Amino acid sequence: MARQNTDTALIIIDVQNDFCSGGALAVPDGEGVIPRINALQADFPLVVLTQDWHPAGHISFAEHHDAPPFTQTTLPYGPQTLWSTHCVQGSHGAAFHPDLQTGAASLILRKGNNPQLDSYSAFFENDHKTPTGLAGYLRERGISRLVLAGLATDFCVRYSAVDAARCGFAVSVDMQACRAIDLDGSLAAAIDEMQAAGVVLG
Ligand code: VGL
Numbered sequence: 001m002a003r004q005n006t007d008t009a010l011i012i013i014d015v016q017n018d019f020c021s022g023g024a025l026a027v028p029d030g031e032g033v034i035p036r037i038n039a040l041q042a043d044f045p046l047v048v049l050t051q052d053w054h055p056a057g058h059i060s061f062a063e064h065h066d067a068p069p070f071t072q073t074t075l076p077y078g079p080q081t082l083w084s085t086h087c088v089q090g091s092h093g094a095a096f097h098p099d100l101q102t103g104a105a106s107l108i109l110r111k112g113n114n115p116q117l118d119s120y121s122a123f124f125e126n127d128h129k130t131p132t133g134l135a136g137y138l139r140e141r142g143i144s145r146l147v148l149a150g151l152a153t154d155f156c157v158r159y160s161a162v163d164a165a166r167c168g169f170a171v172s173v174d175m176q177a178c179r180a181i182d183l184d185g186s187l188a189a190a191i192d193e194m195q196a197a198g199v200v201l202g
């Protein structure tokens, strides 16, 4: 397939062992995104990978709140879902799935490093204020269009897509190259929110 315009980047969200079968926060059929994502990469002049990358004591981990995973709490920066301990920096679970091709990526962006603040989005942390720097990186590379793929549709892909659209990028999400956690209707909410933000779901 011919390469897309030179102004389009592929952003591959969190295809890590912990979000795949057998992982600490497994997304149903998470590894199912890999063949399509590997095939897509050749169509883009710029590929970015993101990696959820938490310190061991991260505030999003349920074990630190005496609460079960998947419950909601309120933190100083707003509502936060509590998760099983996942993607601890340097662990096997935080590594990219071994079948994911990573050699073509220009940038690997790690997020969720701040112990007190979660970051679903590749653009802003969950306080919706602290930038990761990705928007500036993409703009300096002459990128104005993004295609997003990866895990999970209703959390990190959703927040990244909505933030990217708000940053002024033309955004589409390749839904066949995403899988969802689907917690209490979060997939339907994600679809509504992404469409309302002008994200194209392909
Ligand atoms: C994610 C929950 C917690 C994701 C990351 O990649 O969608 N979800 N951390």
Ligand code: ZN
Pocket: 052, 053, 054, 060, 086, 087, 112
């Ligand atoms: Zn996380």
